[in-house]
Amino acid sequence: MPEARTISADKPFSWKAFFLQWEWMLLVLFILVQVANSQLSSYYFNFDKPGDSAMKLIDATMTFLDKAFIALPMAFVIIMGEIDISVGSTVALSAVLMGVSNKAGLPMPAAMCLCLAVGTGCGLLNGVILTRFKELAPMIVTLSTMIIYRGIALIILEDQSVGKFPLWFEFLGWEYVGPSPFMLLAFLVCALIYGVVLHKTTFGRQLYAIGSNRTASYFSGVPVDRIRIAVYTLIGLMSGVTALFLTSRMGSTRPNVAQGYELDVIAMVVLGGVSTSGGKGRMIGVAISVFTVGYLRYGLGLRNVSAQVLMIIVGLLLIFAVMVPNLRQMAAEWMANRKRAV
Amino acid sequence: MVKRMTALAAVLLVCCLMVATAGEKKRYAFIFKSTGNPFGEKLMEGFKTAIEESGAEAILRAPDLPTAEAQIMIIEELIAQNVDGIGLAANDPDALQPVLRKAMRQEIPIVTADSATNPESRLVHINQADPELIGRVQIQAAYDMAGGKGDIAILSATSQATNQNTWIEWMKKELELPKYKDMKLVKVAYGDDLRDKSTSETEALLKTFPDLKVIIAPTTVGIAAAGKVLTDKNLKGKVFLTGLGLPSEMADYIKNGVCPWMYLWNPIDLGYLAGYALVGASDGIMTGTIGEYINAGKLSAKTVVSAGDGGTEIMLGAPFKFDPENIDQWKDVY
16 A cells, blocks of 8 residues: 655754854854954954943944845845845935925925835836836846936936934934934834745745746736835835935935945845845845944944955955855765765 | 864954054044045145154045045044044035034044034134135136136036035136126036046036136146046147146146146145144144144144134145146155
8 A cells, every 4th residue: 555645845844954044154254243343453342341342333333224224125126036226316316305305495204204205206116117018127127217316316406415404303313212223223123024024924925936936926826016016115115214314314415325325235135145036035134144244344444444445345245145155056066976976 | 064164263363363453542533535536645644744743643544435424434433443533524514514523522523624524513624725815816827828718617526525615616706806707617517536527527528618718627636637638639728727736646737738837735734734733632732712823843833713614724825836837846745
């Protein structure tokens, strides 16, 4: 009598596989960065005054968290196997419109809502174009809107800057809630929400499905177009959030802010273990990566490393991150070949 | 795997420990607008000399892009290092206010040089020369070069640069005089102190305004880029160039006639004065009030005067004219 067979998608749990996950590598990298930084500069972590130093490190998150808000929905986009490079320009346009409308007499809270609305609108437009004209690649569409959005910002404000926001607006980028900067708290809450959405909801599951095989997902009844519009709208909204924090930190804004943010954000997401070919990656990885890159830059800054060297180091780290899965596969193949030979 | 990791970590640690930690000397930092600017390098050289004369250590920083965001990040890093004072050439007069307020709350004195922040964000500004004079003298030069009539264009740095904007205001005021009724300012272009952008902006000016007689570039990066374009296009005698340039970079264009003469002050002295002002501020001798005298090393003592923006400043001196007669003496100096 043939034995009954069961087919299951669940793999048996293995400690080895658990610790070989990219997120653990990242955590090791994060700790290495901390160790290296505290050795390189006595100002990074002073062991004589641990409490004081810890506060300073928490404080330092304010220097890099503004763009991190975009990294969360960018992970969604990249998990779907797509990309959005218009985010930096969206930040600039939202910030400029907020500044201009406030200067024209719109009360600050309304101007802030406008900022978020403009960001959301920019994202929505990307989503609508991409779903209406399916043959267009996201890279090309968002490249065009990247130029258009910043172009509009430049038309509105030309080469000038707007500022003179009410003093309470500085709260966003400079003040604390208890011991934590407001920005850090806001980021952690957002990261938590995005993590839950990605890993615990149907919506999140559908993102992975689209990233693994868009056509198959479509024929399995996944509302691909609706989800894509939703994700692009979401990244627009978060670009608006970044615009709020960035403007609060600068106290004024102009059309050339947030240049190159798209690349910084994509770098954070990719280092976080999200595969650019789609269908892979987790929110915790993105969160760890945000802090790893941020503290690396901050630590090198404390050593007064020059701007060029800093860029090279961050670039090397990124190449390393992208190469690791390939290297791992090469190593596995090599091992398998050797076994076969024996 | 684990073994390899530990080995790697150990190697890293050893490398780190070899880098000695800083001593007990006082430390002063200067932040320029962006990297790769020869004027900025000379300025920081002077700053370093002054700081070292006072027995302290100088930290020289500049962001890779001339933006306020990047300067904010650097200032945060310097605050975390508890430096004893920060000097800077600001990329935006207002955008640095929140972070500079944070620095001043921690009793780090702020002195600006070359390009000022708003008065609330600084103790004192080191001004290269009277901005009115700098502005007016460049229009007078354009008048003499063009023979009293024709179109003028200005090639500036970034549109937020406080110093350039003040000079341009004075240029416009000078142009209102009846003497200049046949001269017209057709455009203010911004090369952002980037070589390639300044070059393409110059080319755009020449294309858009074929009757252009004079280009005024009140920035060292812009004037050098424009000098190269005019020389390459063989426009000597047709379009004249003047403004503020480094003698070492402009010597060729002054001698070949593209730029009959130009102005500048000594950036090394400017940085040097900023260094002494910062040390004085940190020692509590200089508080930035009008009428104070500060010791400025090899320069004579300088006075704090009121500035046009409502704050206070220290004046370095008058702009200096460079022409074919004297350029050879100066081109090797800076």
